[in-house]
Amino acid sequence: MCISNSFWRHFSCNGVDFTVTRKHPQLIHGTFNIGKESAWDLSVVYGHPNPSKRRDLWTELRNIEEGGVGRWCVGSDFNAILHRNERKSKAHEATGPDRGFVNWFNNSDMTDLNFQSPQFTWKRGHAQSRLDRVVVNTDWFETFPLALVLHLPKLKSDHCPLLIRLRDKGTQKKCDTSFRFFAPWTMHEEFEAFVKQNWRDDCLWDTNITRFTAEVQGWNKKVFGNIERRKMALYAQLDQLNNLNLDSPLWNKKRCEVWLELEKCLQQEELMWVQRSRCNWYHHGDKNTRYFHTVTQCRKRRKNIEAxxxxxxxxxxxxxxxxxxxxxxxxxxxxVENTQASEINFGGSYPMxxxxxxxxxxxxxxxxxxxxxxxxxxxxxxxxxxxxxxxxxxxxxxxxxxxxxxxxxxxxxxxxxxxxxxxxxxxxxxxxxx
Incomplete structure (x- = not known):
């Protein structure tokens, strides 16, 4: 099969709209809309079985990226693997990862969407491989952080169909509502005083824990607030002050105060994402908020079981x-099937x-x-x-x-x-x- 043999001009169904903007023998590229959502780029590929001819696919994907893409999703049958454990065969030396695929994937900073169901998407005889997958860029991943791919049962093909579940954050059910200490609280100037008011040395340990965890949740809403909303409000306030284009000592002092408040808010945001990402090598001041955010979303996807x-x-x-x-x-x-466990004889002796x-x-x-x-x-x-x-x-x-x-x-x-x-x-x- 060659993708160019398929005549795709326009696809529309139930508010879903796909318009082809670019065609290649191994690829179809276009813009994808869902209802009122902003458009994102979709590339459907069919990699050539011949590795030398498949190089044209990686060149075409680089050309698409250089031409400008926003939120980009690339998927279907690549006819290639990224990792050696994605292929299983009785052959003495099974074909390893496609170097061109690996280079394009790494250089374009793509993310392999988490999948569930069978590990391998293709099987023929004793050979099986994960030839089909969906990879996305950072912008797409941040828009749909909970998306995953399901490998559906094979029908009349030796390949598994792929189902992409976008799963909006708003529709995700929260199963765990237990209390969790929020690390950025420690950076608030009033937090230490708050702890002293709600922790007494003459009380039982359980009493202190119960009182503090109950009171701090109210303090979080009334005093600490939402970091993201505070950040956006400070950005807007700083932008407004800059647009006034005034150069008086009073206005300069006000701008400096807003900037310092914004810097503190950004540090709190950084610590928030570090805590959620469970990063072990973090040092204060790394300023890799986007990286920690991506790690957090990857952890979230792995925690969900869809199959x-x-x-x-x-x-x-x-x-x-x-x-x-x-x-x-x-x-x-x-x-326990056998309730009569035999006595364990450790034997030997132990030093006194x-x-x-x-x-x-x-x-x-x-x-x-x-x-x-x-x-x-x-x-x-x-x-x-x-x-x-x-x-x-x-x-x-x-x-x-x-x-x-x-x-x-x-x-x-x-x-x-x-x-x-x-x-x-x-x-x-x-x-x-x-």
Whole structure:
């Protein structure tokens, strides 16, 4: 098949509009509209099976990009792979990644849309590969951050049809509404005073946690506010002051104040995206907000499950079937079939612990040791059930340190108390073959 043999001039159905603007033997390119949404560029490809002739496809894609594209989506049958694990064959040396494909993908800074269902989209005999995929540029990805691709069952072809689910952010269901500490709060000038008002050393640890988490959510709405709205308002205010084109000391002072406020807001935004991206190598001041935003959206897409393979090897896609298969899998996984477990014989012997070492193990941890352990943790590591990550306790140590020390030391004197603090959040995720 050659794409040029298909006569595509215009496509329209139920508010969906696609107009072809460029044709090539291995590609059709055009503008795509959905209802009132702004147009985005769509390239439907069919890579030539011959690698030498397929080079024309990568050249044409570069030409399209150099001619100017906005939000760009490229997909269908590339007849090539990006990674070696995307091909499986009994041949002694299976064909590896297409170097031209890899170079174009990296140089154009494209993102491979997350997919679900079977890993391979093409199969013939014992050979199978992921030849079909959808890749997008950063502008398209930021417009549809929750989009993913479903590999649908094969019909009368040896290729899987591809279904792109855009999934608007507004229609995404929020399953987890539990409290989470918001790192940018620590950058607000009133936050430290707020913590002191709502954290008392003479109260029980659970009482302090409950009071603080309840009060801080109201403080967030009334005092801290929405970072994005504050940023846009400050941009508009700064633009208005610049348009006045005044050069008096009063106006210069006002512009400086707005600029400093905007700089602080941008730093808060940076920390917000770093926290959401779970980045481990961040240093304050990196200013890579767009990168952290992209990482966050990638994590969001990976957390969504749109397809599962049942016990019979069939793929299911509807939500009710997904819930049922997930529940059945873990119920079977954690169901004990043999209740009479045999006694474990470790054998061998263990060295005796000297008495002076035993005495050291019984010591109660000092405040300095507790503080050192706390500050050794990663500030933005995932929190426990109370929603407070290490950053909160580290930044507010002068206020919460005394009660934290009392809480930890009480566990040393009454070990049974550990069950009240040793809770954790667990997400059960089945392993998949990559």
């Amino acid at each position: 599962l393979q049942d016990m019979n090897g069939e793929w299911c896609y509807d939500q009710e079937s997904l819930r049922r298969e997930g529940t059945n899998f873990f119920q079977k996984l954690y169901t 612990i000297l008495e002076d070492k035993i005495d050291v193990l019984g010591y109660i941890a000092s405040q300095q040791e507790i503080k050192h352990a706390l500050f050794s943790m990663g500030s933005l590591k995932a929190p426990g059930p109370d929603g407070l990550n290490p950053l909160f306790y580290q930044s507010q140590w002068s206020t919460v340190g005394k009660s934290m020390t009392s809480m930890v030391q009480s566990i040393f004197t009454t070990p049974d108390l550990i069950k009240n603090f040793n809770g954790t959040n667990i997400v059960l995720i089945p392993k998949v073959e990559v």
